[in-house]
Amino acid sequence: MQTVRVRIAPSPTGSDLHIGNVYTALINFVFAKKNRGKFIVRIEDTDRTRLVKGAEGKILSSLKWFNIYYDEGPDIGGPLGPYRQSERLSLYKKYAHKLVGKGNAYYCFCNSSRLNQMRKRQMEKGQPTLYDGFCRHSDPRISAKRIIKEKFVIRLKVPRQGTTVFNDLIRGPISFANKLIDDQVLLKSDGYPTYHLGVVVDDHLMEISHVIRAEEWISSTPKHVLIYKFLGWQLPVFAHGPILRNPDKSKLSKRKNPVWASWYKEQGFLPEAILNYLALMGWSHPEGKDIFSRQELIDKFRLEDLKAVGPAFDLVKLEWLNGEYIRQTQNSKLKTQIYEFLDKKYPQELISKTIPLIKERIKKLSDYLPLCRFFFEEPENYEWDIISYRSLLSKIVLQLENLNQWKSAIIGQTMKVLAEKLKIKNSEFFMVLRVAVTGQKVTPPLNESMEILGKEKILSRIKKLINEKNPSHRHQ
């Protein structure tokens, strides 16, 4: 059996790893693991104008955050490197000129303004916008002289007749009429390859067996197929998965949906939950499970089962899944995650005590602090004006002071008895106490929270409120 070698080829042109790339990476990674193959990362940094400094590092570290580890890559090397296209320029040049030599490509000296005008005219006439072949038929010997002094590109010489067909593992055979395939630029005038040349040369040299990428590449695949053919190289298996969509069904974009991996991290999503959610896009567990481990995904995944429909990214469902993962997390591990999420600003011991109270109340790590701030800081503002409850608070203090065992069950029992004696509804009674102690209307269970905070702190908080001259100014 052929060795499976797959890759993702992100471009360092954004601020981080795009969630769509995470999706593609997941599929490639899982497919590689399933087939005991290799998963490779190659950086396609051939667009010098859009290059973002530091983006490559971000991409790589985000991949690591997801624990999508790779066997070969720009930072760890590998047998078929380098894995950064900017370090492979001589290779592309070599093959581009080889194609020219074989008559499958040609030098082109057209400038962009002529090209733009040409396209505009074609558009107006209702024709496809393709290069008109101005330089296609120039005498090769003359062109060869011109390239010494003039700026030039190398274009693919696409046959004018026939069709180019390739088989897509997910979609079946896809064919394009050659006359509608553009004479694509392969080598830019700055000496860098375009994606189309780079991807074919590298995929071949790196012995990529399966090209698994998003749907947006379908229409350029025939160009790639032609290059493979001209160079006499064996075709990889092509599989074009769905493209992730915004809720309005357009291609997932940063304008309409969070797309950077770092955003999800900052929001306190867990990497495993995100991956699980992504796995549900275009694929479903054979037993209909919604929650499954990555190993289970590897066991059950089949590339052919991937759907071709572009799924809308649903943050609400992701949040639900993330909540499920939080509930499944061991308390001690969750404690550490929250501790680190909050930049280690709050004591671990205290966080640890609160975990059982909040575990099923948070969906993201970022939900923790708004719910639990009062454990770490004295309340500054009060979400409800409880000034009129001063006398009730005084009675509460009296009861609490008499307690010699500071346990949630005892606190709760005592408070319930008091509420009953005073004929105050439990809901009202506890809300007064809740706001007095925490400042918040929404908190973890109150009796347990009071136990954690300790008798001294609770009493001082309530007393402070009673003695305050004009507490209303702190009410928000």
Next chain:
RNA sequence: GCCGCCAUCGUCUAGUGGCUUAGGACGUCAGGUUCUCAACCUGAAAAUCGCGGGUUCGAUUCCCGCUGGCGGUACCA
């Protein structure tokens, strides 16, 4: 404009010619539980399977057309 891909509840999906009065999940709504909020439990609403033709004894499932959505159409990837 031109080329291509796709089409089941609001969303993610199951379904591969009769087992389907189309199943599950998220969300929504109602009820239960309850010191708030969650979590949990129960229940409900929600897709005439985009539309129109075929093929067939029988189509969500096969074929064609249309429509719609999306993608591509760059010396961006």
